[in-house]
Amino acid sequence: MSWKAIALGTVLVIVIAWNAAVYFADRQIAAKRYDGVYDSCHKVWSSRGLYDTKQERNSLTAFRRAFEAGAHGVEVDFSYDADSDRFIIGHGHPRKGPDGRTVYTEKEGGLFTLETLFRELGEEHAFWLDFKNLDHLSSEETQKAIRRLESIAVNSNVHDRLYIEGSNPLRLSLYTDAGFKTLLGTFPLADSNPVASIVLNAYKMIYAVFDITGIAMNYGSVDKPIYGENTRKQLGMIPAFVFHIPDDPSLLQELVHNSHVRVMLVGRDISIDRFAVTACGRE
Template identity: 30%
Template sequence: MPLLLFGLLLSMSDPLYRYAAARTPAFAFPACQKAWAHRGYAAAGGENSLAGIAEAFRRGAAGVEIDVLFDPELDDFVVSHDRPYTLFDGQPLRLESVLSRFPRSGLFWLDAKDLRKLSPWTAHQATHRLSALLERYGLTERAFVESSQPLYLSWLADQGVHTSYAISPNDRKYSASLYRLHAAVMKLAYAFVGADAISMTAARYTPVTAATFDEAAILLSTVNDAGMLRYLSARPEVKVVLTDEDHYAVTACADRPRR
């Protein structure tokens, strides 16, 4: 019986996915300026640093992606890609310090690196803390949280937080039938979350994957070639492309001024 139910759900994955994508709430992705800073502008102060974030916004980036890790003992998120935490002046950088510093500077992509590894109780604590921080600094409508854990993302979505479901499709490695099965599972998870977008590495965004997930807003990382950035930005379904370089002037709207 469980296998029969699962098979039925898989058979419905495409219409459920399309229905969820059509109901996605509006989010302030800039229509023209899609090149965002990957972990800030790292050449100024290092990755995930206050200086790097400030410099990215100063150079005109519409948004900045940063990595965050939840620390249950602090009941707070730390801005760092890994543990042990990256330290600045001997101290970990808390997410609250970032959000309070840049409440009106632009948009944020928060990559919740360890959300999928948390226990349900700790994840409940983490999602409520993150929702509270975004609300406190007026960023609920100008930030989204990325994770590959659909259940915990759904908890954030239920609190009004914008979310992106991180996926890892690979049509070049797997057979067509296995790829379709994997895609069906990912579509079901996206529909369950009620996510605003789907995110993946740019290398996985092949023509096959683009056609498979053609209804959702797509967020990509990380592209440092200006020509490829222009190509991807021109695709209407692609809303953000992260870059390590100062390619923030790349625009999808050549006939319109940059934001």
């Protein structure tokens, strides 16, 4: 047998296997139930709260402002500190101090934790939790973090209103197993990219294999969207939590009436209030 015949046969096997995997993923996705996922007409949440300065992002004051302005949910950046068994809120990566201990950025005079946030503002509100160091925790630390989060969530009565985002499906699915709703953080290519569908199908396979609630992804730009028409069609029924959405009125109206878009974060690295944009009252 010539090398050309072998190469051709190998390509055919790969193509057949790939299409079979995509078919399996689509069947799994179509069979899943999504009725427990956030499905309110108030889809526009706040990213890190409403803040006046960069230092005020992810602070209790910023989150309180967002809720008072009409947001039904907020996106929160946080890390788990295994030494102190605390979930510490903040976007930046912590650093090591002279004594080797981890040093976190303080908020309003002290460390701001999920426990404090839920105690102060948890009632009736929802939270998109961007787990910054999910991938860096050991198996033992992960189990410890899950137990701690379960305790905080139950005591604050927010368990069913938490959506935990991470890009490691193996680690993330452990939180789903513990009863939390989870979001697979994805990094697809622009909708117009010729290989975008291949990358997206790979994410769909991961989503189908692991027990994960929804997908989180960047919208892209108005002229070069990532969450464009082709991507939306490929994702099908998967609940989408979309961030960095351009502040374009017609685009916001289009997305807010898309039943598969569950949560929207408008703008990038800016404090913005678009909570009045809703799908409420539409027949």
